[in-house]
Amino acid sequence: MNISEIFENRRSVRRFDDTPVDEETLRQILKIGLTSPTGNNLKTVDFILIQDKKTIVELSQIRKIGTKLLKTAGAAILVIADSSKSNLWIEDASIAMAYMHLASDAMGLGSCWVQMRTREDVNGNDLEKVLQEKFNIPENMKPLAILAIGNIENHPKKITERSVDWQKVHEEMY
Numbered sequence: 001m002n003i004s005e006i007f008e009n010r011r012s013v014r015r016f017d018d019t020p021v022d023e024e025t026l027r028q029i030l031k032i033g034l035t036s037p038t039g040n041n042l043k044t045v046d047f048i049l050i051q052d053k054k055t056i057v058e059l060s061q062i063r064k065i066g067t068k069l070l071k072t073a074g075a076a077i078l079v080i081a082d083s084s085k086s087n088l089w090i091e092d093a094s095i096a097m098a099y100m101h102l103a104s105d106a107m108g109l110g111s112c113w114v115q116m117r118t119r120e121d122v123n124g125n126d127l128e129k130v131l132q133e134k135f136n137i138p139e140n141m142k143p144l145a146i147l148a149i150g151n152i153e154n155h156p157k158k159i160t161e162r163s164v165d166w167q168k169v170h171e172e173m174y
């Protein structure tokens with residue numbers, strides 16, 4: 001696949017086959033996250049790799065909506081970033097998420113962004129605090145999102161020219 005095909009093929013995948021993800025492929029995906037750009041090269045982003053099925057199932061039930069897809073994932077990567085080091089930590093963590101999401105697709109896996117920042121758990125508690133406690137994360141390291149990753153049988157349809165809204169490109173002025 002060339003670079004355009006990789007981007008056209010990228011989709012959010014919410015159904016996995018419930019098998020573990022190949023360890024070497026996971027390391028390659030994490031390496032892409034670890035080498036993604038960060039503001040002032042401050043490298044604010046850390047990752048919590050979760051492969052324990054019990055924990056993955058718990059995470060699938062952590063929000064009322066939007067997290068159920070985690071249930072059949074083979075792995076989950078919780079992306080956290082150091083808010084005490086940089087006020088660009090959200091951007092840094094988002095870029096790592098996006099790169100790893102794209103990389104997973106290019107490597108034949110399915111993946112989906114599962115939002116944590118600014119969200120509440122099923123009991124109405126701030127997910128940032130809930131996750132910090134659950135995974136022993138220090139106060140300055142803020143959870144952004146989880147990348148659900150899994151083996152898939154069918155890949156969703158690739159992005160077509162019809163879904164490209166060129167009206168969103170403003171020439172010289174809005």
Ligand SMILES: Cc1cc2nc3c(=O)[nH]c(=O)nc-3n(C[C@H](O)[C@H](O)[C@H](O)COP(=O)(O)O)c2cc1C
Nearest residue numbers: 010011012013014065066067069112113114115116
């Ligand atoms: C910031 C952000 C947060 C997202 N949060 C969730 C989420 O919590 N649960 C979910 O199922 N999908 C989530 N998604 C995936 C989007 O729903 C998905 O990207 C969008 O519907 C477009 O579909 P596509 O990725 O297949 O093109 C999120 C995506 C982004 C970029």
